[in-house]
Amino acid sequence: MARPRAPLFLERETYRRRRIMDGARVLPVLGFVLVLLPVLWTSGGRQGTAGEATYLFVLWLGLILAAALLSRPLRGALRRDDGTGAGKDTSR
């Protein structure tokens, strides 16, 4: 074909990178679900504002750590993926 088709199977490193991208996509969804959890507490036995605040800040920190762990390999993926596009931009 004129256009190189994306390979169906990937070597180990590329495979890992794809799964990290998947992780980066799942993280906000997970975060959203967990952030909505206090809503469910409200109906049955509140934890009190202090408890909710503790939960939310711990969750927040967890999200930040997870994003930080994912960001390094993703940055590499972004550079590689750039190819010609970014090269042109950085040269100017």
Place this chain on the structure above:
Amino acid sequence: MTLNVLIPAALGYVVFLFVIASLAERQAERLRQIGRRPRLLRSPLVYTLSLSVYCTAWTFYGAVGYAVRSGLEFITIYLGPTLVFVGWWWLLRKLVRIGKAQRVTSIADLISARYGKSNLVGVIVTLLAVVATTPYIALQLQSIALSFGAFAADEVLAPRQLAMWVAAGLAVFTILFGTRNLDANEQHHGVVTAIAVEAVVKLVALLAVGVWVVWGLADGPADIMARVAANDRPDWAIQPGRWMGLIFLAGVAILTLPRMFQVMVVENADETHLATASWAFPLYLMAMSLFVLPIAVAGMDNMPAGSNPDLYVLTLPHSLGQNGLAMLAFLGGFSAATSMVIIASIALATMVSNHIVVPLWLARRPHAAGGMRVAGDMRGLVLNARRLSIGVILGLGYVYFAISGGSRALAAIGLISFAGMAQVLPALVGALYWRGASRLGAAAGLIVGALAWLYALFLPSFGPGVVMGADLMTYGPFGIGWLRPHALFGVEGLDPLLHALFWSLALNTLVFIAVSLVSFPTPVERVQSALFVNVFDPGRDDDWRGARGWSREPAEDEAEDLLAMSQRLLGEAEAQGFFAAEAGAQGKTGFLPDPTPDFLDRLERELAGSVGAATAHAMIAQIVGGRLVTVDDLMAVASETAQIMEHSAQLEAKSEELARTARQLREANEMLQKLSVQKDSFLSQISHELRTPMTSIRAFSEILMDDEVTGEETIRYARIIHDESIRLTRLLDDLLDLSVLENGQVNLDIQEGGLNELIDRAIMASASVLPERQFTIRRQPLDEAITLKTDIGRLTQVFINVLSNARKYCDATDPEMRIGVRKRGDRVTVDFIDNGSGIPKKSQALIFEKFARLTDTHQAGGAGLGLAICREIMLNLGGDITYLPGQGGAAFRVSFPARLAARPRAA
């Protein structure tokens, strides 16, 4: 503390900002001259800090007030952006990539560029942004005025006058650093650096107050949590609807607020900074909100009832004698307010000048009269338009503040503004992900959404009787109940913000999608939609090479006019450099390249970096006139691509066909070689077989010729000679038979007969072979009752051969033969299975070959042609004989049609 201290402090801070900004500008300029990029100024850290422009005075002061009123709800405003940034791989990555690829200058520019470089959409977004942002700017002015007032309660103070001076000062700062140059990338190093510094100031200030509250006023985190629990109020319970809605709204706001778009996309120097910001910005937000609740609780405990909770950050340390801390808090709030005002006014001014002022100016000039050829620098016009816009926007903010009186809670104004800008969301998401999103759809959706927002949220927010009468609020316009601003279509009892958000976004999306579905996009729109949606698809580049915004018709020489126009926008040196480089790339010398679509496209993008896509497009269109891309051009490109793909597919098919042919030839060649080898071995075998009896005949006949042979010996030798000649004859008969069968020249003698009789005859005939061996034969007489119409004689020959072989080779002590018959349709299968050791797997393929004998030749007495002949017979009868493995002995399956119709095998 008095104003005598405060005003110099604020002024000193502003001077400090000026110094930082101008140092950064100078550094960037110096680096650019020696050809390097400003690394430190454009590091991921500075990028992340500049994003903190999200945290305005609303965060700094308002969050505490919000927490006092509604408990944890304030946190939603920071959780939404956190989720968006943590999920940067979804949306922000694409947004920034497109922003850089298209040289986008503002959110209005992005939307207008995507929707066919239509200025109409740009104008709508710009107007919406101005209306939504003005209250927000007023909010910042109000917070500054309030913070002055908090210190100087005993002095006569005119907050409006103060706010006016602040607005004027900020306008001067923004004009100086925000409209310094008309950069091709629309990036402002000085401003961004100053914003980053301000980010640090406001964070340090809020953290300082927080630390003082937790460890100074209270006894550490545990004590604070206890106080939070003690102050818990029913109002503080999380309301599910608002909780979810506000997280969503804040997440949308971070994408659509003009100032956020400015720092996030336009000022972005490197996409990979986004990776760092994905966790660092949420961390900043968390740090900003960490001490909000403690400060709120401490304020409730320590401040007299009735004091404004929006100012606790300031008044709490002040009233408890911590003047230094109070001063720091004041500067933090001041910096939060100023950074927002600066960036927001730059972003809005860019939008206003690119989408309203410049297009108006262009429209006033007649096309053909050579409007572009009028001498003069257009950069001055654009920059002045921006300077004017900054002044007007800050003026509007001030007027809004002066009129509304600055009485309402800070949080409410902020959310109203958020909901206004959220109307851009459907058009934005459609721009990035849906090729079918059209200009008309975007415009209609934006208008409907904006009107719904105005009617249901913005106008009522002034209070009953100001813009909307109390009657209208209570009974609806003309008494139509289901049009009441806070209960549209009968949805009552919902929180007004959620109500407005729901209806405006729902109607907006609905209209956007519906109109997009029924409208047909212009060619430029279709080009742009492909460029936007497929920005990450590198293979698409090839498809769209040549699908530019410009037609490929042969051009007249417009290059000179283009150069003249570009000089006025980009500056002489830069424009001439660009044109010379383009001409060089086309292989020409001088400054005037051929106006090819590619060149026009690049030039347009270059111009778009300073005046926006719509204006750049319009300006080039004025010069090159009717060369806008047409549907025919798009179709030509598409069919070219399709042709290339078809061509390559054909080539691929052809090469596959060639490979197939080559494979067939190779197979045929192998077959020929094998046949030749077979023939050689056949000849040598046959000579050997013929030679053995001949030798003995010759030997015995020589003996007979001797005289000394007795009569008895003569008879014996003659018998041997006779036997050997019979064997010879049989061999020759077999060979002849085989040759006839192989050539298909055999005459079949077709008769009717019963299969059981046939088998009886075969068993009887084969019994003569090794008659001393006792064989048990197992048969199923019922199955054998089949009438055949075929060459009975030949078939019997096959059966005899198979049975004789079994008698000869079956090595069981108690030999047994099972004959199974089956009829399926017209096909009869007869299995002959003995209980010997069978034939080894490697020999199974050989046994039907000529002269194939597994044991010693003379033991069997045949020439090894029996099975070969059998197979040929069966093929002639339209059937086959195969070896059946895995039956616990040697097993042969003979299959043939019960009724042989015509001659099945032609030679």
